[in-house]
Amino acid sequence: MAPPLEISIPTTTISTPTSSPPYALYNITLRLPLRTFIVQKRYSEFVALDSALKTQLPTPPPIPLPSKSWPLPFMRTSTNPTLVEERRAGLETYLRAIAETPDSQWRATSVWRTFLNLPSSAASQSSSRSAEAHADITGISDLKGGGANLDPAAWLDVLREMKARLHEARLWLGKRDGATTSQAQHEASASAKKCLVKAGLLVQTLEEGLKALAGARGLGEGELRRRRDLVNSAKVEKEGLEKLAASLALKGNTGGSSAGGSSTVAASSADRTELFGGGASRPKGRVLGAPAQETERTRELDNEGVAQLQKQLMQEQDMDLDELAKIVRRQKEMGIAISDELDLQNEMLTRVDEDVTRVGGKLEIAKKRTGKIR
16 A cells, blocks of 8 residues: 655745746645655646646546646746746645545556656565655655745755765675775765765755755744754764775775784774773773773774764763853843842842931821920
8 A cells, every 4th residue: 555645835935947937836744654846847748747647547636637828928827926837736735635535546656746846656565665765866866946845844854865965874884994996985984985975965955955044934933943053963983984994995905905904903903992992891880081882882883983982972062051151141131130139129128227327217206395385
């Protein structure tokens, strides 16, 4: 059974090529269970889809395609925002009618899946996932305008996809480091590089999307800052993985055909064992100055990768310290303001006390005069 498909056309883009008149592009957003991607289509491509569906099937689509309109002589629809918006709503209703109708005869055609860059229904499950991932990459990274057409939710989907590519690259590099044959090392290195290239494309898409979201409504400055930090952290991680891949390749080239290379690898393993305290039994409890244990993040890295990871962690700690310093400064300013307010209140209380004393003295004098009158 095909996965549920959420389809919409939230925005449009006016393309202005130099060699032809301007035309409208309709940004079709497709949400699958595991990912989201965007494709851009012209109205003429919708007309071709509708014609192909009517030709291949005996029954026309559930609702008719919005007709071509000519508001005034020599006026194009792309130059009229009202007409573009009306056509966008009509095309969205047209696609949703096909996607949500119980009858799947239109969705089962190859022209429908090709139009939306969906994987072929005849492929296996693994092939479908691969084609779906390919559609995600081409539908977002190669999109005209890049990440400028991403909405906030689609931006997060791209971020998750990019993190998955980095994690996959890290796993391939771990396999590369543990491979014993040159063929396995080559395959692992090629797969890791492919994942890093895809991650780089997605990082560019995320940066372009942030520039577009910065001028859009709905995201605050704090959320934009958080997303920029996520992208910067991902870039640092990607650079570290690229350096690790380069060091592994260099180690394989220099140490694969000589005994010196074997000693270098052995020395590296010994250094890691010594670094993480694997060669000696660790006492129970907390010991100051004791070497740290190997973790999942460091197990698949060499010495340079561990150093790069340490630099990344130090940068994150510096950022946390900066945030903490800002909080401390705000607390200090609040404390100074509270102190000034307390001084002012004390001064006002002193004046009230003086007034009470003065009024009390006058009352005493008035009582004495009243006693003399009696």
